[in-house]
Amino acid sequence: MLEEVIKSLEASPIVKKGDYNYFVNPISDGVPAMDPLLLRELALAVHKYADLNIDKIVAVEAMGIHLATALSLATDIPFVVIRKRQYGLPGETEVYQKTGYGSSNLYVNDLHEGEKILLIDDVVSTGGTLVALIKTLEDMGLDLKSVVAIIDKGDGKKIVKKETGVDVLSIVKLDVIDGKVVIESTIED
Numbered sequence: 001m002l003e004e005v006i007k008s009l010e011a012s013p014i015v016k017k018g019d020y021n022y023f024v025n026p027i028s029d030g031v032p033a034m035d036p037l038l039l040r041e042l043a044l045a046v047h048k049y050a051d052l053n054i055d056k057i058v059a060v061e062a063m064g065i066h067l068a069t070a071l072s073l074a075t076d077i078p079f080v081v082i083r084k085r086q087y088g089l090p091g092e093t094e095v096y097q098k099t100g101y102g103s104s105n106l107y108v109n110d111l112h113e114g115e116k117i118l119l120i121d122d123v124v125s126t127g128g129t130l131v132a133l134i135k136t137l138e139d140m141g142l143d144l145k146s147v148v149a150i151i152d153k154g155d156g157k158k159i160v161k162k163e164t165g166v167d168v169l170s171i172v173k174l175d176v177i178d179g180k181v182v183i184e185s186t187i188e189d
């Protein structure tokens with residue numbers, strides 16, 4: 001079921017961001033172009049393995065948005081985006097996000113105490129983004145039924161588990177070794 005996903009990830013070029021080995025892929029960058037077959041494989045895999053007894057899908061800007069959109073169309077569940085833009089709307093919550101190569105603020109809107117959600121992002125790597133978001137969303141009283149990071153890079157998922165106790169659902173586990181993406185396992189193994 002994940003043939004296109006694996007083929008595409010193994011072909012990812014690596015670029016340096018300082019010391020950080022950053023793979024470039026349609027799933028996580030929209031570059032090169034995303035083959036709809038690949039997007040469909042991802043949506044089907046999340047549909048199959050995630051808890052979809054939820055009120056909302058919650059996407060992290062930018063590269064969670066297309067994933068949330070595909071899942072929303074497949075399930076008829078609405079989605080909301082955690083943005084990098086501040087709106088200043090009532091109840092807006094700011095979250096500081098630090099990755100292996102940068103940082104920014106994220107802004108949570110239209111999520112309310114007691115709602116059941118699925119949080120989705122493309123990659124977990126240092127865990128900085130998901131750890132900060134999980135802590136904030138739990139503090140807000142949200143019920144995180146599933147936390148999805150399509151790609152678990154390095155120790156990403158392990159770090160999130162250690163810092164928050166949450167099991168991230170990932171579809172592919174990979175690492176960058178000697179300048180290449182190496183797939184270590186998939187959810188189908």
Ligand SMILES: O=P(O)(O)OC[C@H]1O[C@H](OP(=O)(O)OP(=O)(O)O)[C@H](O)[C@@H]1O
Pocket residue numbers: 028060061062063064098099100121122123124125126127128129130156
């Ligand atoms: O586990 P971490 O080290 O936090 O890395 C994961 C985060 O890095 C990327 O976001 P980025 O901030 O680069 O934004 P983008 O989605 O706009 O590309 C990715 O989309 C995740 O949100």
Ligand SMILES: Nc1nc2[nH]cnc2c(=O)[nH]1
Pocket residue numbers: 021022023024025028029099100123124125153
């Ligand atoms: N595309 C991409 N996104 C990331 N987010 C965190 N690490 C990475 C990476 O290596 N590549």
